Amino acid sequence: MPALTSAFQLSGGILLDDDCISLYRDLVLTGQALEDRTVSARHELHPLAAKAIANLASEPVRAKTWIDGMLGSGMTESNVLEVIRFVNQIGGLVVRRGLRSTLDMAVRQITLAKLGGRGTARVYRAPAGVRGIASAVGRASAPLFATAPVTLSLANVAHVISLQQTELAVAVLVTLLLSMVAHELGHVLTIKHFRCDACVIQRGLRLGIIHRKMKRREELMTSLMGPMVGAVSCLAMTAVFHMNGFAEFGLAAAILHLLSLLPWYGDGRALFNNLMKS
Amino acid sequence: MIEGIHVAHSMILSHQLSAYEINEVAVIIVAALAYILALGGMAIAGLIICGWGKVDNISTDWIHGKVNIVCRR
Numbered sequence: 170m171p172a173l174t175s176a177f178q179l180s181g182g183i184l185l186d187d188d189c190i191s192l193y194r195d196l197v198l199t200g201q202a203l204e205d206r207t208v209s210a211r212h213e214l215h216p217l218a219a220k221a222i223a224n225l226a227s228e229p230v231r232a233k234t235w236i237d238g239m240l241g242s243g244m245t246e247s248n249v250l251e252v253i254r255f256v257n258q259i260g261g262l263v264v265r266r267g268l269r270s271t272l273d274m275a276v277r278q279i280t281l282a283k284l285g286g287r288g289t290a291r292v293y294r295a296p297a298g299v300r301g302i303a304s305a306v307g308r309a310s311a312p313l314f315a316t317a318p319v320t321l322s323l324a325n326v327a328h329v330i331s332l333q334q335t336e337l338a339v340a341v342l343v344t345l346l347l348s349m350v351a352h353e354l355g356h357v358l359t360i361k362h363f364r365c366d367a368c369v370i371q372r373g374l375r376l377g378i379i380h381r382k383m384k385r386r387e388e389l390m391t392s393l394m395g396p397m398v399g400a401v402s403c404l405a406m407t408a409v410f411h412m413n414g415f416a417e418f419g420l421a422a423a424i425l426h427l428l429s430l431l432p433w434y435g436d437g438r439a440l441f442n443n444l445m446k447s
Numbered sequence: 448m449i450e451g452i453h454v455a456h457s458m459i460l461s462h463q464l465s466a467y468e469i470n471e472v473a474v475i476i477v478a479a480l481a482y483i484l485a486l487g488g489m490a491i492a493g494l495i496i497c498g499w500g501k502v503d504n505i506s507t508d509w510i511h512g513k514v515n516i517v518c519r520r
Contacts, residue, residue, distance in 0.1 A: 203459075213460040248458050255459050309476055317483045324490035329502045338486055345479045352475070374480075375473045399475075417509070425478050434474070 176232040177277055179246055180253045182288020185274055188232040189265040192225045193294050195368065196261045205259060207368045208381045212259075217244050218252050225256075229265070260294030260370050260379070290373040297357040297367040297378060299350070305371040306349045312374070317342055333413070340410040341418045348402045348422060352429075353378060355398025356391055363387045377435065385443050392430075392440040399426035489514055 176184045184190065192198075195206045201219045203212040214222065221239045224230060239249045256262050266274070281288050293308055295301030307314075321338055324330045330338070353369060356378045360367045365387075367380040383391070400423040407419035428434075432441040493502040497518035504517040 210461075215458040218458040244458075251458050255461070309473075310479070313476065313479050313483060316480070316487070320483055320487040320490065324486060324493075327490065327494055327502070328500050329490040329493040330486065330505060334505075338482075341482060342479055345475055349475050374476045376476070421509075422475070422478075425475055429474055 176236050177274075179236055179249055180232070180289075181250055182278065182281060182286075183253060183257050183262070183291050184232040184236075184264065185266065185270050185277075186231070186233040187267075187270055189229045190225065190232050190235060191229040191263045192222065192256070193261045193263050195294075196226075196256075196259070198223050198226050203261075207366050208379055210259075212255075217242055217248070221252055222256065229263075232264075254289060257289065257292050260292045260368065262291070263294075264291065293371040294379075295369045295371075297353075297360070297369050299354065301369045302350050302353045302357070305369040305376055306346060306353070309371045309374055309376045310346060310349075313342065337412050337414055337418075340412060340415055341422075344403060344406040344410070344419065345422055347406065348399045348426065349376065351402035352395045352399030352426060356395040359387075359391045359394040363391075385446055388443045389440060392436045392443070395436055396426045396429050399429075400424075489516075492516065 176186045176188065197204045197206060198219065201214050201216060203214055203219075203222060204210070205212070217239075220242060221235070221244070224235060224238055236249055236253075239252065240246070244252075253262075278288055293305060295305050317338075321330075321335050325332065325335045353376065357367050357369075360378065360380050360383075363383055365381050365383055367378050370377050370379050378395075380391070382388075403419050403422040403426060407416045410419075430437040430440060432438060489505055489507065492514070493505055493516050496516055497503075501519050502516065503519045504515075506515045506517075507513070508515075
C-alpha cells in the first residue's frame with residue numbers, strides 16, 4: 170500500500186487526517202452511479218470511485234483511513250483528489266471536526282496562502298430549513314464573528330467609538346445576518362411552494378440554495394423572492410431598532426439585497442438567464 | 448450553477464450540471480465585513496491621531512466617505 174503523506178495534501182486542503190467523514194444523506198449510491206436526490210442528478214462513477222464512495226456511504230469513517238483505502242485499491246493520488254473534490258463540490262462530504270482540528274486547519278490554510286497556494290474551500294450542505302439556513306449563514310459569516318467582537322471591544326475600550334456607536338454596529342450586524350436568513354428563506358419557501366426539494370450550500374463567503382430545475386416562471390419567482398424578502402426584512406428591522414442613524418443602514422442593507430438582482434451575480438444571473446430563454 | 452465542476456472526469460462522469468441551480472448571496476457578508484473593517488480602520492486612525500483613550504468623538508459621513516476625528520485636549 171502506498172504511504173499516505175497527509176489527508177490535507179491529498180485532498181487539496183479539504184480534509185485532515187483525523188476528520189470523521191460521511192456522505193450527505195441526499196446522495197445515494199445505486200450501482201455505479203451516485204444519485205443526488207435533491208436535484209435529481211445522476212453521476213456515473215468509475216468502479217473504483219463507486220467503491221470508495223460506498224465506503225463513505227455505509228458509515229462515518231476517518232479521513233486517513235478512507236484515503237488509505239482508495240490508494241490501496243489501486244487509485245492514483247490524482248484519482249483520489251478528483252473523487253474528493255467532486256464529492257466536496259456537490260456538497261456531499263459531511264465532516265465532523267473538533268475545535269483543535271478546526272484551528273489546525275485554519276493555521277494550515279493561512280500557511281498555504283502565505284506560500285502562495287490556495288486550498289479548495291469545503292462545501293457545506295444542509296437541509297433547507299430555518300436551522301440549516303442559520304447554520305450555513307453562521308459558517309459563511311465566521312470571519313465576521315472572528316473579527317467583529319475584537320474590533321468593537323477594542324474600539325470601545327480605547328474610547329474610539331462610543332457605546333451608542335457600538336450598539337449601532339451590533340444592530341447593523343444582527344440585521345445583516347437575520348436578513349441573510351430571510352433572503353434564503355424567501356428562496357426556499359418559493360421553491361417549496363412549487364413542490365420542489367432544496368438544499369442550502371455554503372462555500373467560503375458564498376451562500377446559496379440548490380434545487381431541481383423548475384419551469385421558467387417558477388425559476389423567475391424563486392430568483393426574485395430571495396432579494397425581495399431580504400430587502401423587506403431589512404426595512405422591517407428599522408422598525409425594531411430605534412437608533413440614530415439606523416434607518417440609513419437599514420435602507421442601505423435593503424439596497425444591497427436588491428443589488429443581488431444584477432445580471433452578473435447569483436440571483437440576478439439566474440433571473441436574466443431565465444428571461445433570456447424566452 | 449456550482450462553479451468548478453468539470454463535466455467529464457476519468458473517475459466520474461457528472462450529470463448535466465445545469466441540474467444544479469443555485470441562488471447565491473455573498474455580497475451581504477462582504478458588505479458586513481467591509482463595515483467592520485471600516486470601523487476597525489477608523490478605530491486605528493483615531494488611536495494613531497489622538498492616542499489611547501484620547502478620542503473625544505468620531506463622526507462618519509458614509510455617503511461622502513468622510514470621517515471627523517475629534518481629540519480631547
